[in-house]
Amino acid sequence: MESYTYVNIFETKGLEYLLLICFLVLFIFLVRYLASPLPAKEQAGKE
């Protein structure tokens, strides 16, 4: 029976890959957040 091998993501590139995936996902959210129009309630307040 094979023994369990613990992979420490702090010692491998794993954490860097995870960070890049987080970056790409969050970047999409940021761009969508910035590109979305002003909420109608706030728009009325500005006018």
Place this chain on the structure above:
Amino acid sequence: MHDENKKGRSFADIIRFILQEMKPRGKFLTPFNVISIVVIIAGVIILTVRFIYGLGSVSNLNQEYPWGLWKGFNVITGVAFAGGAYVLTFVVYVMGVEKYHSIVRVTVLNGLLAYIFYAGALILDLGRPWNIINPIIGNDFGYNSVLFLVAWHFMLYMIAEFIEFSPVAAEWLNLEKAKKVLQMLTLGAVIFGITLSSLHQSGLGALFLMAKSKIHPLWYTEFIPLLFLVSSIFAGISMVIFEGTISHRVFREQIGPDGKSSFDQIVFGLAKGAAIAMFVYYFFKLLVFIHEHHWQHIHGFWGFWYLFEIIGLVLVPCFLFAYGARHRIIGVIRIAAILTLIGIIVNRLNISMIAYNWNVVDRYYPSWMEYVVSFTVIFAEIWVFRWIVTRMPVYEKHTKPAMA
């Protein structure tokens, strides 16, 4: 004057006009004028002493700390703040986003003056300033040196920025033919300038690659050039917002109410750009941190100081820019711009001074005279900027040129 216009103005007319324009305008005894004149006079005296008796007579620089406040703040930070010029010209002339066209002239002027004064301040900090010409004339090219690249780029970029701004001066002098010729050169100068900027902004960071053993590990990385380049984008944008906010109050007669409302719209767009650039920069820093296994350094003063810089002066203003742009709150964007500028100053000073020789007992602290000279350079730039803005058509295209 009509006949003269037909014949064309002579060189003597232009000189006479410029001399006439040298006369001060408006109220002279303002708090800013009084303070800045006192500082400039003190700065000139200190600089005279510096050039007669050498650097050691006015500064605390030594063999351990050959680069101090003048390089760390004036040159390295000042050039990052001038990044707005290459960002804006790229957006307007290359990407064709006309929305930002109204602030291109003032941004290019800011960039030009920043390079003349802040990069020019390099001369003050050189032990043998007369050798500054060596990389240019080939006395000792030193092709492998980053300083060779920086020296050439500073000089060429100043020329490129001068060409970009020169149509404004031609318009002011009512030299229509010259203006047309200079405008034809603008696009070429812009592309040339952007190429130079991206290289020397990163080149300034590359200067510190040779100081691996001296800079604290949290700030030293082989990616310093890339980090300097990316941070110069949002440093420049923040400077445009900060400078524009002040200028729209000081020069409100020249800008007018239409200019103010359009500037607010421009600020919202700039804030979006700054938020994205800061977000990318933050993840770069995080990636470098993880890649270089810096967990063990996050303790004590240096760890907290690093976290303060990265979270308090990068991540927080990034969110503020995004929030302000999304909800159209100009005050939040201004706070974000100020925090970002402080963050850039802290980052550049950390690398060049604070975290430099961090483990040496005998540390460098700038003398009061170094501070006075730094402020002298800033005030002198503001005086020249104000002189140009109050005379040349920087903020709006005048229907009538200044020189009739």
